[in-house]
Amino acid sequence: MKLALAATTALLLTACSGGLKVVESDLQHHHWKLAAVDGVAVNADIQSELEIGEHFSINGQAGCNRFFGKASLERGVLRAEPLASTQMACAPDAQKVETAVLNTLTRGAVVSHDGKQLELKGEQHTLTYELADWMQ
Template sequence: MKSAIAATTALLLTACAGGLATTESELQHQRWALASINGEPVDAGIGSELIIGEHMAVSGLAGCNRFFGSARLERERLRADPLASTKMACPPDIQQIEAAVLATLGGGAAVEHQQGRLTLTGSDYVLDYRLADED
């Protein structure tokens, strides 16, 4: 009985101290549309997206190039390294979006996941994704 009370207390303290940890299962099998970078809206017409599949396989559209690889989630940080991508030339404004996405995923980012929103905070960029509508 004491162990059950201790476990419940620990769980409640963790929840009050900053929320429960994001798990791989919460991120997998989802398609995320990039909404903003560092608080600046991203044109939805660009179609930048992040898809997290089975076994943390990642793919998507960074800006004008597609990328793929695998990710891992360790201590609330998501890292997808190495990533492979196509190598098409991009207009400068889209290249900036692409560079931010690839740098953040490859360099690792703190993860915040709640209610259809995924925020990845890397060393230089904060990427805010929204759960994409399934067509």
């Protein structure tokens, strides 16, 4: 009984002290495709994607413009600030997606992750990404 309690306590302490590290490593080196904004499916013609690389470098396509920068993950909140992006004019539907993506990434979003789906819940928008593949 004492052994089981000690093992459980050690496991909980490890999870609590390193919980964000597990999330960080789960997010890195993956290619995510945006599936929905605020629960509404993104039009298949709008190519919005997100990649988080080594040292939490971040890049992708917001709606019609490419973006890149550095992200951080603190207390379960992902924030990418500042982000640089190209400045092409977007069609209205793509612009709505782009604005939601860039605002959510720069203002910060609570991360939920189950291995195949990534949810970023910001102040104004919730972005739902699906795992496209693993980056090499």
